[in-house]
Amino acid sequence: NAGVMQNPRHLVRRRGQEARLRCSPMKGHSHVYWYRQLPEEGLKFMVYLQKENIIDESGMPKERFSAEFPKEGPSILRIQQVVRGDSAAYFCASSLPVGDEQFFGPGTRLTVL
Amino acid sequence: RKEVEQDPGPFNVPEGATVAFNCTYSNSASQSFFWYRQDCRKEPKLLMSVYSSGNEDGRFTAQLNRASQYISLLIRDSKLSDSATYLCVVNSRDDKIIFGKGTRLHILP
Numbered sequence: 001n002a003g004v005m006q007n008p009r010h011l012v013r014r015r016g017q018e019a020r021l022r023c024s025p026m027k028g029h030s031h032v033y034w035y036r037q038l039p040e041e042g043l044k045f046m047v048y049l050q051k052e053n054i055i056d057e058s059g060m061p062k063e064r065f066s067a068e069f070p071k072e073g074p075s076i077l078r079i080q081q082v083v084r085g086d087s088a089a090y091f092c093a094s095s096l097p098v099g100d101e102q103f104f105g106p107g108t109r110l111t112v113l
Numbered sequence: 114r115k116e117v118e119q120d121p122g123p124f125n126v127p128e129g130a131t132v133a134f135n136c137t138y139s140n141s142a143s144q145s146f147f148w149y150r151q152d153c154r155k156e157p158k159l160l161m162s163v164y165s166s167g168n169e170d171g172r173f174t175a176q177l178n179r180a181s182q183y184i185s186l187l188i189r190d191s192k193l194s195d196s197a198t199y200l201c202v203v204n205s206r207d208d209k210i211i212f213g214k215g216t217r218l219h220i221l222p
Contacts, residue, residue, distance in 0.1 A: 033210070042214030043157065043200070056209060091156055101147060102202075102210065104156035 002027035005074075006092050006105035014113050019079040019086070021108045025094030032075045033093045033102060034067060043091065049075060082112045116140065117203050119213040126191055127221050133187045134216045136201030145204040146184050148175055150197045151215065157200055160186075188218075196220045 005024040013019050025032050034046040045059040049069040060067065064082075069075040079086055089109050093102035119136045126132045138146075146163035161168065163184050167176040174187040184203075188195055201213035 035212070043212040045209065045211070048209070058209075089154075100145070101159050101162060104158065106156050 004092060004094050004103050004105035006090075006108050008108060009106060010109050010111070012111045012113060013082045015083055016081050019082050019110055019112075021077040021079075021090050021092075021110070022074040023077070023092030023094075023105055024074040025092075026103055029094035029096055029103075031095045031097070032069050033095070034075075034077050035091045035093065037089045037091060037107075039088075046077070079110075082110070084112050086110060087112045116205050117201055117211045117213040119199075119201050119216045121214060121216060123217040123219050125219045125221055128191060128193060130191055131187065131189050132191055132218065133185055134199060134218075135183050135185045136203075136213050136216075137181075137183045138201075138203040138205075138211075139182070140203070140205045141179075141182060143203045143205060145202075145210075146175075146177055147202040148173075148184075148186050149200040149202055149212075151200055152197050157212075160199070191220050193220050193222060 004026050007022050032049045035043045037043050047060050047067045048056040052071050064080045066078045089107045091104050091107045093104045095102045116139050148160040149157040150160045151157040161170050161175050163175040163177050172189045176185045196219050198215040198217050200215045203211050205211045
């Protein structure tokens with residue numbers, strides 16, 4: 001099955017630690033998107049990447065958050081010095097061209113203690 | 114005006130009824146439109162794309178009204194399993210995909 005893979009599915013961190021979330025897009029997809037969803041809220045766009053390039057990071061908080069999509073390997077969303085407010089579900093999606101249907105991974109649920 | 118706007122609901126509808134929701138968008142240059150479904154604590158899943166001529170998939174019909182800048186989703190003969198949040202998705206300026214906050218649907222037995 002070549003669906004979007006995310007790991008870990010659940011991640012618990014203490015305040016101040018780092019969180020690394022991984023996303024492997026569907027086979028053949030070169031566009032990756034990260035979204036955050038707070039409890040009872042809608043999906044919030046964070047960043048859009050192609051291989052080795054960040055195309056749009058307008059939804060990323062200015063500090064502590066970074067994303068990459070290297071030539072080889074999964075896309076990584078990195079959150080440094082996590083705070084309680086970072087607790088959320090983080091979904092990754094991939095698509096063929098931009099504007100095409102996005103296919104979502106199962107998400108990573110981050111809990112910050 | 115928000116880029117993509119949906120009535121959050123919830124819509125409480127008896128099983129077997131027909132239900133419809135709209136979604137309005139602000140960018141008249143938008144080109145791609147989709148409906149996604151999200152179950153509680155799960156990832157969104159594509160329900161259907163929305164084409165200019167409208168399209169139907171079984172009990173689901175999606176339509177686009179460019180003049181009034183909205184898309185709609187109609188569900189006929191609703192089933193208990195249709196209970197979910199329905200997300201409207203529009204590609205906005207610079208090809209950014211914008212998700213609406215979703216409309217919650219509860220089908221009542």
